[in-house]
Amino acid sequence: MTIKGRAYVAGIYEHPTRHAPDKSIAQLHAEVARGAIEDAGLSKNDVDGYFLSGDAPGGTWPMVDYLGLKVRHIDSTDTGGSSYIIQLGHAAEAIAAGKCSVALITLAGKPRTGHSPVRSPGAEADFEAAYGATTHNAYGMCAMRHMHDYGTTAEQLAWIKVAASHHAQYNPHALLKDVVTVEDVVNSPMISDPLHRLDCCVVTDGGGALIVTSPEIARSLKNPLVRLIGHGEALKGPNGGKDFDLTYSAGVWSGPRAFEEAGVTPKDIKYASIYDSFTITVLMQLEDLGFCAKGQGGRFVADGNLISGVGKLPFNTDGGGLCSNHPVNRGGMTKIIEAVRQLRGEAHPKVQVKNCDLAIAHGTGGLLGVRHAASTAILERV
Secondary structure: OOOOOOEEEEEEEEOOOOOOOOOOHHHHHHHHHHHHHHHHOOOHHHOOEEEOOOOOOOOHHHHHHHHOOOOOEEEOOOEOEOHHHHHHHHHHHHHHOOOOOEEEEEEEEOOOOOOOOOOOOOOOHHHHHHHOOOHHHHHHHHHHHHHHHHOOOHHHHHHHHHHHHHHHOOOOOOOOOOOOOHHHHHOOOEEEOOEEHHHEOOOEOEEEEEEEEOHHHHHOOOOOOEEEEEEEEEEEOOOOOOOOOOOOOOHHHHHHHHHHHHOOOHHHOOEEEEOOOEHHHHHHHHHHOOOOOOOOHHHHHHHHOOOOOOOOOOEOOOOHHHHOOOEOOOOHHHHHHHHHHHHHOOOOOOOOOOOOOEEEEEEEEEOOOOOEEEEEEEEEEO
């Protein structure tokens, strides 16, 4: 069974806050849920499916009760930052199978206010924790290996941040609104060689939510029609050290699956929402998704090629995780939201892609280069 055209994104909402010391995480979930439901033109009583991840306090049953929902389908798949793109695909599957007709997906958290929730260690934790691995140095190793194998430079990586900053200046809610240069990026403090401070994403409170519906319900609502036409998900790990290639992600599998189901190619995409926890994350995923050959990502992103109205592939026109918002340190939700804005024609006029009828939202979760998940969604304006 295919999900192509079987589900529509009917409602979106991104919380405007980037710092919420006066709100609980559950309250943020409720506020983004209400925002997405209202954007769709529906009511809470219409929701019959709920999709959540590890950021939801207490898990499934406390959140369903807190939000006052009466649902007949639930999904608590947790794959880190890619969870929400995976759940978009799962919501489409559930709708296509008749398990629900109005699905709510929420994300919320407060890492800027305080510490993120403690995560359960994986089976490998005792073997790796002793070496002091962090998110920063794991991604730094990916960047260093990519530079070693393909000649990628710090200046090329910097162009990704430059593009994000050009877009963020038009987002009133972006945490970082100043346009930066390549020199600004490479001269910022080194965090984990070769990644500088400006190669890294922001840390923010906040959240976002989606309403995904059946085609029949979507057509009865007021918003421009945006449907999911292709979806893929995949996992990648080092396999006990037997497959430890740091230069590619699970996107090499999730991307082709999504493109095949959608019946389109990377050349057809008008706008790209690409997970941007670090600049190297974007570069590797663009290669893995087929926008350029492996090893050519540095050349592809250079000289403004990702800037809307300037380059061939506008990306993250809200400023992305590098400049605007990375709630709960999980950026998949905001990637879908901005893709839908572009397809609706609701992005800021300065960054709105002309005739935008086909977009991709892609994310990773976990640690790139170690254990992670990837998910790819192809969205189309009807």
